[in-house]
Amino acid sequence: MSHSETALSFSGKSDLDLLFDFLRFRSVSTKPDHAPEMRACADWVAALLRHGGFQAEVAETGGHPAVLGRGPEAPGKPTVLVYGHYDVQPEEPVNLWTSPPFEPAIRNKRVFARGATDNKGQILAHILGAIHLLREEGSLPVNLIFLIEGEEEVGSTNLDDFIRARRSELRCDVIAISDTGMIAEGYPTLTQSLRGIAAMEVIVRGPATDLHSGIFGGAVMNPATALVRMLAGLHDAKGRIAVPGFYDDVTKPDAAEREALAALPVSESDYQRETGVLLLSGEEGFSSMERIGIRPTAEINGLTSGYQGEGTKTVLPSTASAKLTFRLVPNQKPDRALNLVEIHLQNLLPPGVEMEIIRGHGGMPYTLDLKSPWCGAALRALEATFGQKPALMREGGSIPIVQTFRDLLGSDTLLLGLAAPDCKAHAPDENFPVENFEAGIRLHQNLLRELAG
Amino acid sequence: MSHSETALSFSGKSDLDLLFDFLRFRSVSTKPDHAPEMRACADWVAALLRHGGFQAEVAETGGHPAVLGRGPEAPGKPTVLVYGHYDVQPEEPVNLWTSPPFEPAIRNKRVFARGATDNKGQILAHILGAIHLLREEGSLPVNLIFLIEGEEEVGSTNLDDFIRARRSELRCDVIAISDTGMIAEGYPTLTQSLRGIAAMEVIVRGPATDLHSGIFGGAVMNPATALVRMLAGLHDAKGRIAVPGFYDDVTKPDAAEREALAALPVSESDYQRETGVLLLSGEEGFSSMERIGIRPTAEINGLTSGYQGEGTKTVLPSTASAKLTFRLVPNQKPDRALNLVEIHLQNLLPPGVEMEIIRGHGGMPYTLDLKSPWCGAALRALEATFGQKPALMREGGSIPIVQTFRDLLGSDTLLLGLAAPDCKAHAPDENFPVENFEAGIRLHQNLLRELAG
Numbered sequence: 068m069s070h071s072e073t074a075l076s077f078s079g080k081s082d083l084d085l086l087f088d089f090l091r092f093r094s095v096s097t098k099p100d101h102a103p104e105m106r107a108c109a110d111w112v113a114a115l116l117r118h119g120g121f122q123a124e125v126a127e128t129g130g131h132p133a134v135l136g137r138g139p140e141a142p143g144k145p146t147v148l149v150y151g152h153y154d155v156q157p158e159e160p161v162n163l164w165t166s167p168p169f170e171p172a173i174r175n176k177r178v179f180a181r182g183a184t185d186n187k188g189q190i191l192a193h194i195l196g197a198i199h200l201l202r203e204e205g206s207l208p209v210n211l212i213f214l215i216e217g218e219e220e221v222g223s224t225n226l227d228d229f230i231r232a233r234r235s236e237l238r239c240d241v242i243a244i245s246d247t248g249m250i251a252e253g254y255p256t257l258t259q260s261l262r263g264i265a266a267m268e269v270i271v272r273g274p275a276t277d278l279h280s281g282i283f284g285g286a287v288m289n290p291a292t293a294l295v296r297m298l299a300g301l302h303d304a305k306g307r308i309a310v311p312g313f314y315d316d317v318t319k320p321d322a323a324e325r326e327a328l329a330a331l332p333v334s335e336s337d338y339q340r341e342t343g344v345l346l347l348s349g350e351e352g353f354s355s356m357e358r359i360g361i362r363p364t365a366e367i368n369g370l371t372s373g374y375q376g377e378g379t380k381t382v383l384p385s386t387a388s389a390k391l392t393f394r395l396v397p398n399q400k401p402d403r404a405l406n407l408v409e410i411h412l413q414n415l416l417p418p419g420v421e422m423e424i425i426r427g428h429g430g431m432p433y434t435l436d437l438k439s440p441w442c443g444a445a446l447r448a449l450e451a452t453f454g455q456k457p458a459l460m461r462e463g464g465s466i467p468i469v470q471t472f473r474d475l476l477g478s479d480t481l482l483l484g485l486a487a488p489d490c491k492a493h494a495p496d497e498n499f500p501v502e503n504f505e506a507g508i509r510l511h512q513n514l515l516r517e518l519a520g
Numbered sequence: 521m522s523h524s525e526t527a528l529s530f531s532g533k534s535d536l537d538l539l540f541d542f543l544r545f546r547s548v549s550t551k552p553d554h555a556p557e558m559r560a561c562a563d564w565v566a567a568l569l570r571h572g573g574f575q576a577e578v579a580e581t582g583g584h585p586a587v588l589g590r591g592p593e594a595p596g597k598p599t600v601l602v603y604g605h606y607d608v609q610p611e612e613p614v615n616l617w618t619s620p621p622f623e624p625a626i627r628n629k630r631v632f633a634r635g636a637t638d639n640k641g642q643i644l645a646h647i648l649g650a651i652h653l654l655r656e657e658g659s660l661p662v663n664l665i666f667l668i669e670g671e672e673e674v675g676s677t678n679l680d681d682f683i684r685a686r687r688s689e690l691r692c693d694v695i696a697i698s699d700t701g702m703i704a705e706g707y708p709t710l711t712q713s714l715r716g717i718a719a720m721e722v723i724v725r726g727p728a729t730d731l732h733s734g735i736f737g738g739a740v741m742n743p744a745t746a747l748v749r750m751l752a753g754l755h756d757a758k759g760r761i762a763v764p765g766f767y768d769d770v771t772k773p774d775a776a777e778r779e780a781l782a783a784l785p786v787s788e789s790d791y792q793r794e795t796g797v798l799l800l801s802g803e804e805g806f807s808s809m810e811r812i813g814i815r816p817t818a819e820i821n822g823l824t825s826g827y828q829g830e831g832t833k834t835v836l837p838s839t840a841s842a843k844l845t846f847r848l849v850p851n852q853k854p855d856r857a858l859n860l861v862e863i864h865l866q867n868l869l870p871p872g873v874e875m876e877i878i879r880g881h882g883g884m885p886y887t888l889d890l891k892s893p894w895c896g897a898a899l900r901a902l903e904a905t906f907g908q909k910p911a912l913m914r915e916g917g918s919i920p921i922v923q924t925f926r927d928l929l930g931s932d933t934l935l936l937g938l939a940a941p942d943c944k945a946h947a948p949d950e951n952f953p954v955e956n957f958e959a960g961i962r963l964h965q966n967l968l969r970e971l972a973g
Contacts, residue, residue, distance in 0.1 A: 097831035157833055163729060221831055248735065262734060266832045275796025276616065279946040280819045281715060282701065284847055285811035286791055288801040291753065291842075293818035301751035302745065338739055343728025348741040348872035366733045367744035368835050369826035374843060378674055379880045380549035380610055380718045381845055381918075382821050382946055389744075390827060392834050395738055401916030417800035430861045460555035464734030465834075493732040493835055 074111050077118045083178075084194050085115065086504060089187045090180040091372045096131055096154035096221045105217050107130045108153050108497040112136075112194075112215055119198030119303040121213070126233070130227035131217030135233070138197060138211035146210040147518055148239040148478070149197075149511075150468060151190025151246065152219035155182035157444075163495035176496040177487075185492035188499035189245035189485045190215055192507025200512050208519035209391045212239060216468075219246075222266070223468050241441040242472050243514060245507060247462045247484030252330045253502075255449035255457040257442070258482035260360070260434040263395035264465035265404045266427030269294065269412060272285055277373070278383040287329020287383060288419030291372040294387040297415040297422075301365045301391075301408075305351040308365045308393075312409040313404065318397045320361050328356050332457050333488075343487045360461025364394040365408075374425025384456040392427075396465065430467020444517035445481040451517075452510040460484070482509060527564050530571045531615060535648050536631075536779070539957060542606075542640045543624040543633040549607035549674045551583055558584045560671050561606050565647075565668055571652030572824035574666070579686070584670030588686070591650060591664035599663040600971055601692040601931070602650075602964075603921065604643025604699065605672035608635035609946045616948035630951040638945035641952035642698035642938045643668055645960025653965050661972035669921075672699075674879020675719070676921050683928050686869065694894040695925050696967060698960060700915045700937030704785045706955075708902035709909040710895070711935035713813070716848035717918035719880030720856045722747065722865060723841040726873045731836040741872030744825040744840040750868040750875075751842055754818045754861075758804040761818045761846075763864040766857065771850045773814050775867045781809050784911050786941075794942045813914025817847040818861075831927075844881075847916065854882025883920020889932055897970035898934040904970075905963040913937070936963060 074088040095101045109125045111134045116123035116136040123136040131154060158168035158181045166172040171180035180187065194213065197219045201207055214237065216226050230237055249260040257340035273290040274283070303309040338355045339347055349358040358364075368391065373384030393404050409424050416422050435442070436458070449457040462482070468481045490499045526542035545561035548554045564580045569589040570574035576589040584607060611621035611634045619625040624633035631641065647666065654660055667690065667745045669679050683690055699710040724744040727736070756762040791808045792800055802811040811817075821844065826837030846857050862877050869875050888895070890912070902910040915935070922933045938960045944950045 097829070097833070099830070136824060139809075141681050157827070157829060159827070159829065162567055235771055264734070264834070266834075273797055275948065276944060277613075277947040278795055279917060280817075280821060281717070281844055281915075282945065283791070283812065284819045284845075284916060285815055285817040286800050286802050286808035287795050287797050288799075289819055292751070293822050294823070295748040295751040295820065298745070298748040338736070342731055342736055342740050344726055344740050344872055346741075346872040346873070349739050349869070355739035359736065362731075362738055364738040366737045366742055366836055367748065367825065367840075368733060368833055369828050369837070370747070370823045370840060371746050371828045372820065373822035374610070374612070375824045376610060376612065376823050377552070378947070379843060379845065380550070380771055380821055381717070381719075383819055384822070387820075387823060392832065394734055417801070419797055419799040421798070462734075463737060464732060491729065492735065493833070494730040496729065515736070 071312045075114055077115060077250065082508065083109060083501065085195065086178060086191055087171045089191055090182055091169055092474040093169050094154050094217065095157050097157055101357050105154065109134050109217055112153055115194065116213065120201045128229045132216060133229060134213065134215040136213035136231065138207045141207055141210050144209045144519055145240040146212065146238065148212040148237060148242045149193045149215060150242055150244045151193065151215045152186045152217065152476065153215055154217045154220050155185065158366025164358060166495055173501065177500050179496055181497055183497050183499035184486045184490040186219065186246045186495065188504050189507060192246065192485065192504055193511045196508040199508065200515065201370065208515050211515065212237065224428065224431065226468060227471050230471060233299060234475065237476060239476060239478055241518060242478050242480040244466065244469070244480055245483050245485045246466055247464065247482045248486040248488060249484050250458045252487060253453065254332060255453040255455055255485050257445055257457050257459045258462045258484055259459045260430060261462045261464065261466050261469060262498035263401060263430050264467065265393045265395060265400060265401035265409065265429045266391070267301065267405055268388060268390050268425040268427065270386060270423040271420050271496065272386050272423070274383065274385045276425065277385050281380045284383055288417055289383055290420050291384055291387040293417045293420045294372065294389060296417060297412050298389055299369060300415045302488050306349050308363060310407050311473045312407045313363065316349060317363060317397045320357065322504055326358065327459065328360060328461060329354065331356065331460065359463035361396055362398050363399060366392050381403065394465065397432045397434055399432060401431065421457045427468050430465045431470035439479050441479060441481060445483060445514065448513040448517045449483065451513045452506055521944045530568060535961065536954065538648065539631060539641060539644055540624045542644055543635055544622055546622050547607050548610050548672065549671050550610055558607065560745060562587050562670055565606055568647065573654045574649065575946055576617065581682045581787065582699040585679045586670060586682060587668040587707065589666035591654065594660055594663050597662045597972055599665065599691065600968065601665040601667055601690060601695045602646045602677040603695055603697045604646065604668045605639045605670065606668055607670045607673050609639065609673050613948065618949055626954065628951050629955065632949055632951045636950050637943040638957065639672065639699050641957050642870065642960060645938065645957055646698060647966045649964025650959040652961065654966065661968050664968065674885065677881065679921060680924050683924060687928065690929060692929060692931055694971060695931050695933040696936060697919065697933055698936050698938045699919055700917065700935045701939040701941060702937050703911040705911050705940060706906065707785060708906040708908055709913045709937050710898055710902060710910050711915045711937055712890065712912045713914045714885060714919050714922060716852060716883045716885035717920065718846045718848060718854035718882045719844070720840060720858055720861065721843050721880065723839060723876040724873050725839050725876070727838045729842050733834045733836040735784050737836055740836060741870055742836055743873050744837055746870045746873045747825065747840040747842060749870060749924060750865050753868045761816060763860050765860045766816065769852045770816060773810065778810065779915060780912070781813060782807065784809065784913065790878055790941065791919045812916035814849055816849050816852060819845050821845055821913055847918065848885050850885045850887055852885060854884065883918045884923040886922045888935065892932050894932055894934060898936060898967065899972045901963060901966040902936065903964045905959055935973035
């Protein structure tokens with residue numbers, strides 16, 4: 068019996084059993100050969116929803132399928148859409164995981180697996196919250212829609228078209244997403260803003276083939292040397308992005324906002340502990356929280372050139388490449404950011420080599436409207452669940468779909484993060500506290516009740 | 521029957537058949553798991569020598585074995601040691617080869633395979649030249665020693681000790697090596713100098729694990745960013761190495777020497793064609809031949825960091841590393857060069873990351889004594905073989921063993937290159953003209969006759 072067949076029996080399983088079943092799917096959306104595993108995972112989500120009393124569909128998109136679920140009708144009540152994703156980041160480097168990334172394990176009251184936090188643990192808490200509520204009460208206090216996609220980790224390439232095509236079915240009053248972090252352990256958090264993202268790959272090409280670095284070295288521009296010079300030009304000495312025009316659209320932080328951020332229960336030493344660095348470092352004149360929350364970044368995500376095996380190879384490589392992502396803040400736009408970077412890199416390109424830019428996905432930065440009535444409901448649900456006043460947080464990550472929802476459905480999104488600060492999303496040993504999973508189930512129920520008004 | 525067993529029958533095989541047998545061994549010295557193939561290749565060389573009437577031994581070293589061969593005694597005649605190596609560079613990237621690297625193929629009258637030029641084709645020409653001469657004449661005009669090692673491509677780590685241990689057996693009047701290039705097709709060449717080499721790997725470490733580039737990006741020094749900044753500091757804007765003190769020991773080129781180099785039958789467009797670059801580029805104020813022959817270099821041989829797979833991964837990598845080699849000219853010393861580079865990189869290291877340096881092999885630069893009587897013999901042998909006056913060339917590559925021979929055996933080395941300018945040594949589609957292989961066999965015979973006096 069395959070994993071999917073085992074997993075497809077739901078009866079008698081605890082919430083945690085179901086989370087483990089969900090986490091065992093190797094649903095890595097960026098790897099083309101994982102497509103069957105992606106579909107099996109989507110089938111599992113849909114089957115669970117049906118088992119719980121929902122209508123559910125595995126809906127085709129231009130890429131990996133999305134799961135669409137719908138609770139029983141609640142006439143005269145608001146419609147709430149809960150969004151999440153069942154795809155996960157690649158598990159590499161596997162050798163740095165304490166336990167295998169797709170064999171969930173519990174240590175120190177946390178579930179360790181790829182996707183435990185991002186996003187399987189969080190979206191499953193919502194699903195189970197709704198299923199339990201429906202089972203206990205026979206109905207739901209709102210009209211509830213689940214939209215769980217399979218391409219969040221690759222920029223939600225096909226979701227815009229999908230939402231456009233199914234717009235009338237997806238119409239809703241408010242959207243809830245748990246794909247962000249809690250400011251501190253046990254501290255309920257509503258995310259006030261998200262950074263946008265713009266991705267590109269830079270490839271520098273020189274000699275027609277790899278050359279002997281002795282026979283030709285000195286007379287030919289080494290593409291790796293060219294690349295490092297260009298990338299060294301991404302920042303200035305003060306840690307600012309040195310791309311001309313890059314800050315033109317960046318909203319200037321005001322004093323009240325900076326004070327509110329400074330009052331949050333997070334210290335510089337928290338960041339230092341969570342990242343394991345000796346010394347925090349970034350743009351001069353800003354705190355770590357500001358550097359992450361309200362300032363843009365230029366990050367090298369990968370470098371590749373020449374010989375990477377054991378020992379020495381005296382080669383002058385014919386190509387060198389880098390994967391880059393830029394985090395954006397209001398009111399930057401991904402296309403404009405990439406245009407500016409491309410011009411800048413072209414200006415830094417030394418003679419004797421050529422450059423190719425492959426643009427990746429982009430996502431707009433987002434700011435929540437705090438005056439919306441739904442915000443009050445969310446803050447009350449958070450306080451009821453955790454017994455503590457929620458913090459308003461500026462999130463460094465990107466959820467481009469949030470802007471899409473505003474554009475296409477006209478609805479605001481409530482970002483109710485359940486991730487622990489040290490959840491290691493996207494990295495080895497990703498984990499999700501069992502406590503947060505259980506709180507997420509209760510939060511969903513409180514949220515539906517508060518939103519019902 | 522395995523390849524080694526097939527290969528171990530020599531009778532009835534043409535010279536070219538034997539070259540093909542030699543090239544089929546995957547004798548990549550840098551890969552630990554290739555050790556059995558290395559030994560099989562050494563066994564084959566020794567068996568061929570024995571088959572040809574030589575004494576031969578597969579001699580243990582601290583690493584891969586060396587082959588030691590000795591011809592019949594020629595009392596009162598000089599002793600000539602011919603050095604070569606049976607190990608080859610790694611074959612990667614395999615997908616860029618027209619035919620598989622260890623399945624020799626002939627196209628356009630050239631043999632294509634890893635090691636065809638560097639060094640199997642060239643050393644085999646010497647071996648076969650001697651075997652044929654001995655068979656035809658019943659004796660050799662000199663005392664002839666073959667020393668064929670298996671660690672040239674990994675810096676000849678164990679050869680110094682080996683030579684020291686076997687010094688009395690290896691005592692000789694002159695040494696001949698064919699592991700360098702011909703200045704132009706069909707143009708006999710005696711190499712007057714070689715560059716030295718110093719290798720190191722730089723590893724930059726930051727966060728304890730890979731981090732989410734959204735959640736933490738901006739507050740942590742990215743090790744890849746740190747690395748590119750440090751490496752961008754290896755050169756100044758004029759293409760000179762920017763490491764303080766690096767040029768202190770570099771011999772200033774004199775005008776006569778620069779004129780002689782300029783008179784050689786190689787043009788800038790030859791370099792451009794051979795490398796396939798749009799534009800040659802290097803240290804200001806020097807020709808390509810000078811940049812390669814008489815000036816030091818700093819080359820990046822490899823870059824590794826973060827995500828290198830398909831698509832995007834929004835990761836802030838915990839480490840970034842680079843493989844570097846420096847080519848040295850008289851009178852630079854590898855240790856001093858690496859010391860200076862290490863200090864320079866340490867000075868360029870940004871706060872928030874740590875650096876580790878792993879030193880690789882080093883080799884001294886070498887200049888041939890043109891007034892030696894053996895030089896005249898070599899020049900005459902080259903002219904007799906090719907029917908043309910030989911060129912004196914400055915070689916950009918490194919053969920550290922040449923300095924070792926001078927230090928330990930007190931003997932000069934004649935560098936009689938047979939490699940074509942576009943041989944692609946160390947790169948995909950490495951090749952050796954059949955004509956050069958045949959000329960090499962004749963050259964060996966002419967050389968022995970001339971050295972006999």
